[in-house]
Amino acid sequence: MATAYNKAYLRRSEYLAWASPHCAKGRATSGKQDVRRKTAPTGSEEPTSVPAKRRLKIQEEQMMTNNKSQNQLDITEDMKNKWQNIITIMAKILNVPAGLIMRIVDSDITVFLSSKTENNPYTPGAKEHFEDSGLYCETVIKTNKMLLVSNALSDEHWKNNPDVKLNMISYLGFPITLPDKTPFGTICVLDNKENKYSDLYKDLIASFRDTIARDIELLYSNHSLHENNSKLNTLLAEKETILKEVHHRIKNNIASIEGLLSMQSQSISNFEAVSALQDALGRVSSMRILYDKLLITEEYEDISVKNYLESLIDAVAVLFPYKLKITIDKQISDFNLSSKKVTPLGIILNELLTNIMKYAFKGRESGLINISLSSIKNLATLTIQDNGNGISEGFDISESKGFGLMLVKMLSEQLGGTFTIENYHGTRSILKFEI
Ligand SMILES: Nc1ncnc2c1ncn2[C@@H]1O[C@H](COP(=O)(O)OP(=O)(O)OP(=O)(O)O)[C@@H](O)[C@H]1O
Numbered sequence: 001m002a003t004a005y006n007k008a009y010l011r012r013s014e015y016l017a018w019a020s021p022h023c024a025k026g027r028a029t030s031g032k033q034d035v036r037r038k039t040a041p042t043g044s045e046e047p048t049s050v051p052a053k054r055r056l057k058i059q060e061e062q063m064m065t066n067n068k069s070q071n072q073l074d075i076t077e078d079m080k081n082k083w084q085n086i087i088t089i090m091a092k093i094l095n096v097p098a099g100l101i102m103r104i105v106d107s108d109i110t111v112f113l114s115s116k117t118e119n120n121p122y123t124p125g126a127k128e129h130f131e132d133s134g135l136y137c138e139t140v141i142k143t144n145k146m147l148l149v150s151n152a153l154s155d156e157h158w159k160n161n162p163d164v165k166l167n168m169i170s171y172l173g174f175p176i177t178l179p180d181k182t183p184f185g186t187i188c189v190l191d192n193k194e195n196k197y198s199d200l201y202k203d204l205i206a207s208f209r210d211t212i213a214r215d216i217e218l219l220y221s222n223h224s225l226h227e228n229n230s231k232l233n234t235l236l237a238e239k240e241t242i243l244k245e246v247h248h249r250i251k252n253n254i255a256s257i258e259g260l261l262s263m264q265s266q267s268i269s270n271f272e273a274v275s276a277l278q279d280a281l282g283r284v285s286s287m288r289i290l291y292d293k294l295l296i297t298e299e300y301e302d303i304s305v306k307n308y309l310e311s312l313i314d315a316v317a318v319l320f321p322y323k324l325k326i327t328i329d330k331q332i333s334d335f336n337l338s339s340k341k342v343t344p345l346g347i348i349l350n351e352l353l354t355n356i357m358k359y360a361f362k363g364r365e366s367g368l369i370n371i372s373l374s375s376i377k378n379l380a381t382l383t384i385q386d387n388g389n390g391i392s393e394g395f396d397i398s399e400s401k402g403f404g405l406m407l408v409k410m411l412s413e414q415l416g417g418t419f420t421i422e423n424y425h426g427t428r429s430i431l432k433f434e435i
């Protein structure tokens with residue numbers, strides 16, 4: 001192994017001083033990379049005093065502008081193995097003791113990978129402060145150009161560089177840059193004798209460098225995608241929380257209005273006034289039930305129609321505690337509907353049921369109401385039938401003075417459906433719409 005070999009290759013004092021990297025005079029470290037991930041602050045790290053809306057805005061801005069801090073990519077094991085093979089083959093072809101991939105990590109330059117070749121003094125993980133290290137690689141990275149030093153000993157500029165102390169007197173290296181043009185590090189070979197490195201060898205290392213740069217580019221874009229994805233998920237979760245908060249508030253407000261209407265209806269004796277307040281209470285209740293359902297199911301998109309309509313019918317029925325006996329027969333199929341469609345459907349049902357309670361059984365002792373909702377091939381049909389007095393023959397909604405049926409007609413159109421009301425063994429209303 002490289003470490004064991006290094007110890008044999010260098011005298012102990014040299015080893016401690018220069019242990020391993022051609023770029024390093026520091027200690028040898030484990031193969032683990034000192035790559036500290038710098039992630040953007042998440043929403044939860046924002047001060048809680050920042051309003052939710054502003055928090056979302058901040059996160060969105062961060063997502064757009066906060067590019068991955070340079071060179072913090074995790075290189076996958078597969079890629080590392082591939083690169084390891086590349087530099088080992090490279091060193092063997094050129095018949096040199098060392099082939100390396102160096103990497104900038106924070107303010108250091110590290111031996112990222114070192115060829116598995118004989119007499120290679122460099123250990124992966126060893127690092128050196130980058131600035132003014134006097135290393136061959138520092139020059140390659142700063143100039144962003146190939147560097148060839150055939151014999152450092154005969155070159156005034158290079159004869160005292162740190163690698164000479166490891167007997168690495170010749171060097172050929174190429175810069176590796178990240179997609180954003182910042183440096184990743186270098187790919188290089190070092191020799192313990194003079195070496196002029198032919199053009200063919202230069203081309204070979206340059207093409208290995210291109211392969212590595214393409215791998216990094218791939219990682220880089222995968223990483224950006226992944227980061228953006230998780231930020232989007234965080235945003236989505238926050239938005240859902242806010243939506244829930246809004247629903248809670250609406251529900252609470254509706255409940256307050258119900259309370260007020262109920263108190264008011266108890267404090268007056270005029271029958272018509274009480275009846276008007278009860279109508280209003282019924283309409284408000286149907287809205288509250290919708291919000292109840294929304295919050296219980298935690299679904300803002302699809303809601304169980306059966307669950308929702310059955311609760312709504314019960315809520316309207318208890319608002320009319322008549323002496324006469326009214327039986328309500330419910331046959332509601334269970335299917336899901338978007339909240340966009342459930343809302344008008346609930347209001348329609350509320351209006352029709354309220355009308356029945358008010359008008360159908362006047363002067364009678366009992367009454368029967370059949371409510372059915374079925375769906376066949378995307379077509380939903382709501383039928384409400386009472387066995388009461390019946391609506392007047394030839395009744396025309398557009399000529400009616402009341403508001404309820406007008407509202408029903410408008411909401412049916414909003415659903416893209418059709419609505420009919422007729423005198424049929426009492427009154428029968430039919431609403432058809434596409435799910
Ligand atoms: N199931 C029913 N049985 C008998 N008559 C009905 C029935 N439904 C509606 N009507 C009649 O149709 C009329 C119009 O109803 P609509 O709901 O449009 O108005 P309203 O109930 O009078 O007033 P509002 O709904 O604005 O409180 C009612 O006044 C009533 O005479």
Ligand SMILES: [Mg+2]
Pocket residue numbers: 351354355402403404405
């Ligand atoms: Mg009405």
